[in-house]
Amino acid sequence: MEKFFNSKIVSTILIVVVLFFLVSWGINKYLDLKADLRISEQNASALKDSIRVKTNKVGNLEFSKEILVAKHKSDLEGLNHRMAKMVKEYDGEINELMDLVATIKSDTVIIDNTKLISLPNNTNGFTWSYNEVFDADNSRSFAGITKFKLDSLSNLITPLQTVITKDEIKFNITQGIRTRKDGKVEMFASSKYPKFAAEELNSVIIDPSTHPALDKFTREKRFKLGVYAGYGATINLSTSNVTAGPQIGAGATYSLW
Numbered sequence: 113m114e115k116f117f118n119s120k121i122v123s124t125i126l127i128v129v130v131l132f133f134l135v136s137w138g139i140n141k142y143l144d145l146k147a148d149l150r151i152s153e154q155n156a157s158a159l160k161d162s163i164r165v166k167t168n169k170v171g172n173l174e175f176s177k178e179i180l181v182a183k184h185k186s187d188l189e190g191l192n193h194r195m196a197k198m199v200k201e202y203d204g205e206i207n208e209l210m211d212l213v214a215t216i217k218s219d220t221v222i223i224d225n226t227k228l229i230s231l232p233n234n235t236n237g238f239t240w241s242y243n244e245v246f247d248a249d250n251s252r253s254f255a256g257i258t259k260f261k262l263d264s265l266s267n268l269i270t271p272l273q274t275v276i277t278k279d280e281i282k283f284n285i286t287q288g289i290r291t292r293k294d295g296k297v298e299m300f301a302s303s304k305y306p307k308f309a310a311e312e313l314n315s316v317i318i319d320p321s322t323h324p325a326l327d328k329f330t331r332e333k334r335f336k337l338g339v340y341a342g343y344g345a346t347i348n349l350s351t352s353n354v355t356a357g358p359q360i361g362a363g364a365t366y367s368l369w
Contacts, residue, residue, distance in 0.1 A: 148183070179317060
C-alpha cells in the first residue's frame with residue numbers, strides 16, 4: 113500500500129490515464145470528422161441532384177432523388193427551407209421526413225353510363241358515372257348530375273349546373289430509402305397507378321445516429337479505449353506468488369463487426 117501511494121507511482125498512473133484519454137479523444141474526433149465529411153459529400157451531391165425516372169423490375173415507373181442529411185435540426189434550414197418549415201409543423205421528435213408531390217394524368221374519359229332524369233322546379237338532368245379498377249390498390253370512380261332547363265315552347269335549353277356526387281381516387285405509393293452502388297443514399301417512389309408521376313421529391317434524415325440504416329453517417333465505434341480501477345489479485349508467473357491490492361489499468365478494444 114505504501115508503494116501504491118508513492119508519489120512517483122501515482123504521477124505515472126495519472127500521466128498514463130491522461131494520455132489514454134487524450135488518445136481516445138483524438139481518435140473519436142478523427143472519426144467525427146470522417147462522418148462529417150461523408151455527410152458533406154452526401155449533401156453536396158443531393159443538392160445538385162434532380163428527380164430521375166426509370167422503370168423498375170415489374171415495369172412501373174420509379175422516381176428517385178438523393179437524400180439530405182442534417183446532423184442537427186438547425187442544419188436543415190441551410191439545406192432545404194421548405195422541409196425545415198415542415199419539421200416545425202409536427203409534434204414529437206422527427207428523425208426522418210419525406211415530401212412527395214405527385215400528379216396523375218388521365219386520358220380522355222368516355223362515360224357511357226348516362227341517364228336523363230326529371231328534377232324538381234321543372235328542370236331536368238343527366239346523371240353520369242365512371243368506375244375504373246386497375247387493381248386491388250388502384251382505382252378511379254366519379255359520378256355527377258348535369259342539370260338543365262328545357263323550355264317546351266321554344267325548345268330552348270338553359271344549362272344550370274353540374275354537381276359532382278362522387279369523386280374517389282385510390283392509389284398506392286411505394287417509397288423508401290436505399291444505398292446505391294456508388295455509396296450515395298437516395299429516396300425512391302413508385303406507384304402502379306397509370307401515369308403516376310413525381311413532380312417533387314425531397315427527403316431528409318435528421319440526426320443520423322438515431323437511424324440504424326444510416327450508420328455510415330455517424331461516428332464509427334469499432335475502436336474503444338477505456339480505463340478501470342478496482343481491487344484484485346495479480347499472479348507473478350515467474351514466482352507463482354499471488355498478491356492482492358488496488359488496481360488501475362487501461363485497455364483498448366476493436367470490434368470487427
